[in-house]
Amino acid sequence: MTENAIELRSVSVRRGTHLAVADVNAVVPRGSITGLLGPSGCGKTTLMRAVIGSQRNVRGTVTVLGLPAGSAALRSRIGYVTQAASVYTDLTVHQNITYFARLTDSTANVDEALAAVDLVDLAGQRAKNLSGGQLRRVSIASALVGRPDLLILDEPTVGLDPVLRADLWQRFRGLADAGTTLLVSSHVMDEADHCDGLILLRDGALVATTTAAEMRARTGEQSLDEAFLKIITEKGASA
Numbered sequence: 001m002t003e004n005a006i007e008l009r010s011v012s013v014r015r016g017t018h019l020a021v022a023d024v025n026a027v028v029p030r031g032s033i034t035g036l037l038g039p040s041g042c043g044k045t046t047l048m049r050a051v052i053g054s055q056r057n058v059r060g061t062v063t064v065l066g067l068p069a070g071s072a073a074l075r076s077r078i079g080y081v082t083q084a085a086s087v088y089t090d091l092t093v094h095q096n097i098t099y100f101a102r103l104t105d106s107t108a109n110v111d112e113a114l115a116a117v118d119l120v121d122l123a124g125q126r127a128k129n130l131s132g133g134q135l136r137r138v139s140i141a142s143a144l145v146g147r148p149d150l151l152i153l154d155e156p157t158v159g160l161d162p163v164l165r166a167d168l169w170q171r172f173r174g175l176a177d178a179g180t181t182l183l184v185s186s187h188v189m190d191e192a193d194h195c196d197g198l199i200l201l202r203d204g205a206l207v208a209t210t211t212a213a214e215m216r217a218r219t220g221e222q223s224l225d226e227a228f229l230k231i232i233t234e235k236g237a238s239a
């Protein structure tokens with residue numbers, strides 16, 4: 001078994017005429033939280049889709065849990081939460097999670113998944129009556145219920161209030177402590193503080209694989225936004 005849940009070797013993706021991901025090399029260690037960070041449009045979703053195996057025109061090598069991305073054997077081992085909530089609004093919260101549980105033969109885990117994102121009290125509510133943050137948690141529970149080894153979350157905290165955001169990160173940490181690998185994208189640099197490792201992207205290219213502490217130490221900036229700007233400026237100057 002390799003130590004890395006994901007290995008990206010010289011990964012490039014062309015979308016139309018645009019090079020959305022350009023020669024990215026990076027790894028995601030098992031049992032950790034890795035942040036995929038960078039400005040809007042820098043290629044985060046495209047790279048995540050390459051890991052899931054749903055992206056066309058991927059060049060290079062994407063290895064996931066020791067197998068080529070997209071392998072049939074990976075389907076039940078990866079949970080993917082897209083930016084848009086994947087929820088049936090006419091079903092209750094419990095029915096939504098049960099539906100996804102049936103796909104992975106894991107109906108025994110429904111209560112655990114509801115508890116993991118603090119939805120037990122809302123289990124009987126129809127999804128159409130939920131707030132945006134609650135819907136996001138239903139999506140996360142749907143991805144969790146099959147107990148995936150790897151959980152990929154595309155901007156899970158966008159639009160959430162600070163309390164909910166902190167609460168979700170705490171839950172992500174609990175999952176990582178229990179052995180799940182998490183790859184989490186965000187365009188908010190402050191979220192780097194919740195991650196064990198970071199993959200920084202800009203315009204499809206890798207800026208650095210680093211940590212929040214390293215970003216601060218390297219730039220002398222406390223603000224991670226400022227640190228990111230300094231790193232890309234330095235990189236631009238040395239390119």
Ligand SMILES: Nc1ncnc2c1ncn2[C@@H]1O[C@H](COP(=O)(O)OP(=O)(O)OP(=O)(O)O)[C@@H](O)[C@H]1O
Nearest residue numbers: 015016018020039040041042043044045046047187
């Ligand atoms: N279907 C598509 N066809 C052509 N180009 C696309 C398509 N989808 C995205 N792109 C382009 O690919 C690039 C990367 O997009 P991507 O969605 O991966 O970025 P992102 O970092 O996830 O952005 P955001 O943070 O706004 O979600 C962008 O320049 C985008 O315009």
